[in-house]
Amino acid sequence: MELILILGPMKSGKSFDLISYFAPLKYTGIPHTLFQSSRNVRDAHIWSRNGLELSANKVGSLSHIDPDKYKIVGIDEIHMFSESDVTWIDKLLRNGVRVVVSGLDLDYRGQMFPVIKRLFELGPTEVRYRRAVCEVCRTPDARYTQVLHHKAALLDGAPACLPDDGTYEYVPVCRACFVKKTS
């Protein structure tokens, strides 16, 4: 069945897109649900910066999803899940479930998360690349997420998926403003 990916940096409206997709479904008889990683300690809901929110099930792994129970499954912040969870997304698709996934595609170094690479191997039906406003030069073309630690750009040596508990600051930036490690 269909796999839709909604990808982009922080503050690019990914959750807004996911909510827009799922909010009307409650008026239909189509069985659907949303999942979010239990590693996200910040929210109990999928929320968007314009004030919209939808409740989501918090799970540590996608292996808990029953493929016979739903016709449409949404997964928020997919970058917080592991590569092995893609096996379960594949199983949902093989069972005829439509899967809509949103999350960061690139880590703080500008490298693609392994879980995103695996999703591309499943041959998505549609990929929506969202862009944010660059917080350095204000062009509406931010595609990277610069991670700041004590106001300095984090360049390397940290885990790819960092906690969102206030330790780090996440800033969407464009290609010209993105600071990366020079090798």
Ligand SMILES: [Zn+2]
């Ligand atoms: Zn910029």
